[in-house]
Amino acid sequence: MRIDAVELHRVGMPLVRPFETSFGVQTARAVLLVRVRTDVGDGWGECVAGSEPFYSSEYVDGAAHVIEHYLAPTLLRAPDVTAASVARLLAFVAGHRMAKAALEAAVLDAELRAVGRSFGEYFGATATWVDCGVSVGIAPSIDELLAEVAGYKRIKLKVKPGWDLEPVARVRELLGRDGLLQVDANTAYTLADAEHLKKLDPFDLLLIEQPFDEEDIASHAALAQMIETPVCLDESILSAALAVDAIERGATSIVNIKAGRVGGYLEALRVHDICRELAVPVWCGGMLETGIGRAANVALAALPGFTLPGDTSASSRYFADDLTELFVLGTGEHAGQLRVPTGPGTGVEVDEAFVTGRALSPHVTLRG
Ligand code: OSB
Numbered sequence: 461m462r463i464d465a466v467e468l469h470r471v472g473m474p475l476v477r478p479f480e481t482s483f484g485v486q487t488a489r490a491v492l493l494v495r496v497r498t499d500v501g502d503g504w505g506e507c508v509a510g511s512e513p514f515y516s517s518e519y520v521d522g523a524a525h526v527i528e529h530y531l532a533p534t535l536l537r538a539p540d541v542t543a544a545s546v547a548r549l550l551a552f553v554a555g556h557r558m559a560k561a562a563l564e565a566a567v568l569d570a571e572l573r574a575v576g577r578s579f580g581e582y583f584g585a586t587a588t589w590v591d592c593g594v595s596v597g598i599a600p601s602i603d604e605l606l607a608e609v610a611g612y613k614r615i616k617l618k619v620k621p622g623w624d625l626e627p628v629a630r631v632r633e634l635l636g637r638d639g640l641l642q643v644d645a646n647t648a649y650t651l652a653d654a655e656h657l658k659k660l661d662p663f664d665l666l667l668i669e670q671p672f673d674e675e676d677i678a679s680h681a682a683l684a685q686m687i688e689t690p691v692c693l694d695e696s697i698l699s700a701a702l703a704v705d706a707i708e709r710g711a712t713s714i715v716n717i718k719a720g721r722v723g724g725y726l727e728a729l730r731v732h733d734i735c736r737e738l739a740v741p742v743w744c745g746g747m748l749e750t751g752i753g754r755a756a757n758v759a760l761a762a763l764p765g766f767t768l769p770g771d772t773s774a775s776s777r778y779f780a781d782d783l784t785e786l787f788v789l790g791t792g793e794h795a796g797q798l799r800v801p802t803g804p805g806t807g808v809e810v811d812e813a814f815v816t817g818r819a820l821s822p823h824v825t826l827r828g
């Protein structure tokens with residue numbers, strides 16, 4: 461296809477409750493969306509970068525800048541673009557994976573809508589419903605935390621030094637022995653905390669996610685030798701090649717897959733495929749996505765290697781309203797699950813009036 465224009469939209473999405481992690485408290489998302497206008501139709505992609513460079517080095521203003529000045533001009537100059545060619549076309553820019561992923565997703569959305577195929581079908585989804593987990597921020601008190609954790613297939617607690625053993629013990633007590641429970645430290649510890657983290661062993665956690673720095677594969681491998689709880693990397697897994705490296709070094713025995721973090725859904729598929737070959741379970745991470753990113757994540761989570769519930773929560777967990785139809789948990793046999801969209805592209809429709817009404821600044825249109 462030929463890309464005629466790339467639009468950048470910034471939308472303010474207030475959160476229904478503050479979301480606290482070891483890197484700070486968030487009360488709203490300033491979402492960067494890209495729309496590609498092509499000769500076969502339009503497509504939308506969501507950039508998962510945060511407003512500030514705390515989870516990763518990427519952030520919204522940086523992503524918008526690199527798209528405007530480097531990435532979009534390249535796609536606009538290319539005579540023929542497909543989702544499968546976007547990563548190669550943009551490889552001359554180092555890093556900026558979340559920015560690249562947003563463009564690739566938009567191109568894929570346009571491409572699939574034009575032929576009436578869904579993301580799930582294109583990805584090779586095998587499930588029609590996916591099990592959902594919920595990520596629970598650091599809460600002001602344990603009682604408030606306990607009030608938040610109902611209805612999901614598994615609970616993930618955000619932890620940091622000073623907020624770990626006690627909340628984990630209390631939630632384990634609430635869930636009972638069979639409840640699926642895991643923790644996410646977002647790099648808040650160092651290897652000097654290994655003895656402390658070992659005290660999590662009796663709580664039978666599914667995994668501990670990213671206790672140490674993004675670059676510190678060696679310490680994760682060392683910790684994995686010292687504790688019973690499986691170590692799972694998030695921030696460190698920036699590509700399929702890095703996933704293989706971390707697995708082979710014993711630093712991660714389960715992998716969190718986030719398409720934005722690895723540069724797009726196509727690289728996310730490669731992470732899935734190689735982990736499946738290596739018999740390493742994967743699960744779908746989340747970045748507080750609107751319906752655009754959530755739809756694509758749910759489709760990804762429907763692949764056969766996603767054997768653990770993902771951070772694919774209902775929209776209402778984060779937002780009172782959304783720029784697409786809401787994702788609502790199923791009932792009965794589908795309690796704690798979300799249905800995989802089957803419509804063309806992401807399978808959700810973007811409400812343009814919502815995008816305009818919540819715009820944080822006038823949108824920018826880039827043309828070739
Ligand atoms: O580490 O998984 C993370 C949100 C923003 C940035 C990083 C993370 C998260 C979450 C929320 O844990 C997951 C979700 O979208 O439900």
Ligand code: MG
Binds near residue numbers: 669670694695716
């Ligand atoms: Mg994480």
